[in-house]
């Protein structure tokens with residue numbers, strides 16, 4: 565972080581409105597403000613001080629004000645059309661990179677790519693290790709999300725050199741006509757009603773609902789469709805890793821088993837909660 569001082573306008577705003585700010589931004593303090601200012605730019609803050617204070621009082625996520633977020637190993641451009649990448653998803657990226665290191669992986673799909681948080685970090689790893697693949701595909705149901713991902717992708721001027729890099733607009737697998745060695749996903753996994761109470765109101769108010777929620781009555785059928793088609797779109801010995809809701813992962817492990825997945829493994833996040841599943845198309849030999 566560059567050495568910057570908090571402008572007196574921001575300090576006085578922070579001191580006066582601390583209680584309201586804390587309700588919307590859990591853990592906010594002057595260090596967080598410094599980081600925010602570093603991302604935003606002091607000049608931009610001083611040029612639009614009142615406007616930015618209004619946004620902060622409304623509780624708009626800091627990342628939607630600065631329009632950026634550093635995730636894993638890359639600074640992403642963001643807007644309200646995509647989920648703000650979450651720290652815990654770095655575990656999924658880490659697991660995927662371990663598989664790429666250890667197994668014979670020549671094609672990857674990231675389904676529900678959003679800003680590109682997972683996908684672009686995989687591309688970066690491949691580039692830094694001089695690896696190429698046959699297919700590097702990412703999909704999303706939302707064209708607006710794909711536009712944000714495309715913007716991030718264009719920062720990687722070398723991405724085409726890694727193999728076939730392609731963004732595909734698709735509802736689940738409807739427009740996907742390939743098979744892959746590795747399928748990754750952080751899909752929407754919150755039940756719109758049953759799980760809503762556990763969602764922070766800032767997330768509910770500002771992040772895209774298509775990235776977060778599934779209707780309660782469609783939840784199991786949606787995952788049936790997702791899992792069945794993931795199985796069919798995996799190559800022999802292919803791997804699937806996805807992020808899910810801690811309350812539903814154990815029953816989803818059974819769902820995966822019923823569709824033929826093997827070596828099903830639940831993975832914890834850093835707080836010790838099960839948040840990810842890794843599974844294979846065939847039994848590991």
Ligand SMILES: C[S@@+](CC[C@H](N)C(=O)[O-])C[C@H]1O[C@@H](n2cnc3c(N)ncnc32)[C@H](O)[C@@H]1O
Nearest residue numbers: 649676677678681704705706735736750752775
């Ligand atoms: C939880 S966000 C994940 C975004 C990004 N991969 C990340 O980890 O930050 C889920 C993404 O799935 C997309 N999505 C929702 N329903 C989908 C569907 N039926 N088919 C494909 N993508 C879908 C959303 O638009 C959103 O970008």
